[in-house]
Amino acid sequence: MAAPEVPEPRVERMLDSAAELLVRWGYQRVTIDEVARHAGIGKGTVYLHFRSKDALFLTVLLREQRKIVQHLADRMDADPRTVLPGATMRLLYEQLVSVPVARSVYLGDAEVLGRLAHEAGGTLGELAAARADAVRQHIHLLGAAGCLRPGLPPDSALYAFAATASGFLLVDGFGYGDLVPDVEERSALLEQTIAAAVQAPDPPAAELARIAPEIAQRYRSLLVHVDQEWRRRVR
Template sequence: MVKRNTTNRETRILDAAAGLIAHYGYDKTTISEIAREAGVAKGAIYLHWPTKEELFDALITREMQHLMQDLLSRVERDSQGGSLPHMYRHALFAMQSNPLICALYTQDSRILGTYMHQQNPRRYLERFWFGRSFVEYMQASGLIRKEIDPQGLAYVLSIIAYGFTSIAGIIPPDQAPPMEIIADTLDAFLIHGVAVENGDTENGKQILRQSVEFINQQYEKSNSEESVTK
C-alpha cells in the first residue's frame, strides 16, 4: 500500500514537472512551482530527488519509456506496422506528440536550458532511435533491402527525424503541408527505395518488441545503479 501511494505521488510530481518544463523551460521552472502544481509539499519532492537535475533525469527517462510504449502500441495496432515505412511513420508521430522528447532530439535550449551543459541529454536518444543494429536485424528478416549499407541508412533516418522535429525553425508551420501528407510522402520514399516488397511484417513487430524490452531493461539497470550510488 505504501509503495502504491509513493508511486502515485511520484507520478503527480513528474506529470507536473513535464507540463511546466515544456511550457516555461528547465531554467525557469522551480521546485516550488512543481510542488504547487503537483499538490505536494516541496520537501516531498526532495525525498525522491535531491536536486532538480535528478528530477529532470527521472522525467526524461520516464518520457523515453512512454515514447517507446507509444510507438509499440501504434505499431501493434497497424497490420503493416512491422514494415520500416509504417514503423518510422509511427515513430515520428509518437515523437511529435511528446514536446520534451522533441526538445531533447533538437537540443532545444529554451526548454533544456542549463541541463544541456550539466548532462548529455542525447544519451537517452542513443538507446531509442533506429540505429545500425536495428537496420541489420530488419535486413536479416527480409524487411529492408540487403544491398543498402545499414550504417548509411541509420544515419539518413536520423537526419530525417532531426529535420522533422526542427524544421519549424526554418519553415513556418503555416507553410508546411499537413502531417498526413508528410507521412505519406515519407512512406513512398521508404517503400520504393528501402523496404522489401511483401516482407513478413510480423518479424518487424517482433524485432521492435525485443528492442523496446532491451531498452527498458537498460533504463531499469541505470536507475538501479544510480539508486545504489545515492
C-alpha cells in the same frame, strides 16, 4: 519483462507538473518551489522523492522515453509491418510531435532544456548508446531479411533513415510545419519518403512476421536501462 514499480500518484503529479513547466518556461527558469506549487504539494515532499532539481527533470525525460519505447515495441508485436523503416518513423514522429517534452529532448532544444541537455547527454549516455545500437540492429535485420531496397547497404539505409527523420523534425521547428498543418498528413509524408528511400518495393510479409518479435525485443531491452536510471533518481 516485468514492469517497473508504478510510482505513487503524488510522484506522478510532480512529474506531470515538472514536464508542463519545463516546456512552458524552460529548465533555467523553473524552480522546485514552482513545481511543488503547481502540483499542490509542499517543497519538502518533492525533495523526499528527488534529491535535486536535476534528478527530478531527468526523471521526467526518462518517463517520456519509457512511454515511447514501450509503445513502439508493443506496436511491433501487434503488427509486423511496423518494423518497416517508414512505419517505424511515422509512429515515432507522431509521438514526438504530440509530446512536447519528448520533442524537446529529441531536438536537444537548448531554449527548453538549457543545461539539462548537457546533463541528460552525459548521464543518459549509456541509454542513448543502447538505443542507437538497437536501431542499427533493427535496420541490419531488415537488410538480411530482404526488406531493404535492393543493393542498398544497411548502414546507408540507416543514414538515410536517420537523416530524413531528423530533417522532418527540424523543418517543423523552423516553422515549415505550418505549410502542412495536419500532423497525420505530415506523418504520412514522412513514411512515404523513408519508404521510397530505403525499403524494398514489396517487403516479404513472411520475413516481416519472422523478424518483428526479435526487433521488438531489442527495443524492449532498452527498458531495462531506463528503469535502472529511474531507480537511481527516485527515492
